[in-house]
Amino acid sequence: MDALEESVLASVWRQGGFAFCQLMRKCRSDPSMAEEAHDLAWEQLHLGDWHQVDCAWRDGYALACVYWAEELRRKGDHAEATRVLDMGLMMGGLAFRPRLNAAISSLSQASEPPSAVRGDDQLTVQAESLPPGSLQGPPMRTMAFPSIQKFLQELFAPGVPAILTDTMAHWPAMKKWKDLSYFHKIAGNRTVPVEVGETYLAEGWKQELMTMSRFLDRIYDPGDSTSRAYLAQHPLFDQIPELQRDIVTPDYCACGDGELHSINAWFGPSGTVTPLHHDPHHNLLAQVVGTKYVRLYSPELSDSLHPFSDPMLQNSSQLDLDKPDYERFPLAEKLAFVDCVLGEGQMLYIPPKWWHYVKSLSPSFSVSFWWRSS
Ligand SMILES: O=C(O)CCC(=O)C(=O)O
Known part of the structure; x- marks a missing residue:
């Protein structure tokens, strides 16, 4: 594990996340542990008020996402790996954002682009009703x-x-x-x-x-x-x-x-x-x-x-x-x-x-x- 990973694990440890830290350390020899570590961190993010969740857990969650996505990629499940990395970006802390972005970018180079979207001429444009009294006053500056x-x-x-x-x-x-x-x-x-x-x-x-x-x-x-x-x-x-x-x-x-x-x-x-x-x-x-x-x-x-x-x-x-x-x-x-x-x-x-x-x-x-x- 590199210095940033060690420092995040030390912070999670101080928050009482002993099992998470042990699982993450085992990831090196057994990458399948990453999913379990991810689930533990996910639980911590949802224990109480979102704003009260310690940054250490958010970073820990993002780190678990990096490892679990790597395992999914090894297994060839690129779509699920991308989903996990996005969850890391949306729900995780900032510490591993560059790693998450780099992993997504390398996955997208390796993946097929999704099949084409329908043509723009099929976009639905409805006549939307406006609230009563709209657009009757002087125009906006x-x-x-x-x-x-x-x-x-x-x-x-x-x-x-x-x-x-x-x-x-x-x-x-x-x-x-x-x-x-x-x-x-x-x-x-x-x-x-x-x-x-x-x-x-x-x-x-x-x-x-x-x-x-x-x-x-x-x-x-x-x-x-x-x-x-x-x-x-x-x-x-x-x-x-x-x-x-x-x-x-x-x-x-x-x-x-x-x-x-x-x-x-x-x-x-x-x-x-x-x-x-x-x-x-x-x-x-x-x-x-x-x-x-x-x-x-x-x-x-x-x-x-x-x-x-x-x-x-x-x-x-x-x-x-x-x-x-x-x-x-x-x-x-x-x-x-x-x-x-x-x-x-x-x-x-x-x-x-x-x-x-x-x-x-x-x-x-x-x-x-x-x-x-x-
Ligand atoms: O575009 C919208 O639907 C709302 C935008 C808005 O509320 C905002 O920018 O603060």
Whole structure:
């Protein structure tokens, strides 16, 4: 075992993971032990609140994934090996991320690409209904490729939302992602987390793990709204570095001398809805493929938007904009909002705490850049 592996095992040992450490040490002579070690670490990740899980166990889990995937590869089960490595990337710590990525990359060179996806002409585009009152007010402020200084002074500092145009034409994604078979080719066998259901507030909503190929099938055949699949708020670009090379972090994200918090993918069929909620970060929501309707309410209106009292949902409104119940929430009926249809190649600046509701009007891929100011 190398020094990094030893140091992770020492940390897991300190957490009481004696059996795990013993199994991992046996892996050198008996690689089949890796699966058992993996299962032990998996249990530890699921014992309590995810945020309380010690980093040592997350790194230990990722290490077990590296070893188990190597064993699966030796046995010729490349698809299962890729799934295990993806689980290591999604659920494991950062220590073995380069090893996981290298193993996936070498597996994908050795594996057959998945069979071709259907043609783009078969994509389902429905006429999506918009919430009552949409697109009747003055248009959202729009700026063509503002300088950093203009962005800072006119949007960032005063907290004003706006559409930025002409800022993404140079992204390789603008050409490559138009053809969904691209995702099949480079990531068809990769496992991704997908939200299934009407919205994250709806009854029956759940999260599923599936391969990118299966998810792409769900974009072609979305089914009814209760089975709609949305690859939402997932750091796909950390997981799949080839896709990271297709996007460019906007320079605006350096405003405020803060730190980039996360870059997330939002990929799904027509009709996905992210219900009205707010986030603590600055956000540039970049629309790469398709169009989305976005409605924004100022943070000053928070009380009238009736946030849930449950601490997990305090940033979400009880008001369902698709079926607003103004008898129950009378204060919300006459509130001022700004809205827009965000088109391909446009970014929307959403200042921190601004309430936003988002509905895709076509198959859509957006990328959000969240950052904090110092
Ligand atoms: O695009 C979406 O569905 C939601 C995006 C969003 O909520 C965000 O970027 O914070």
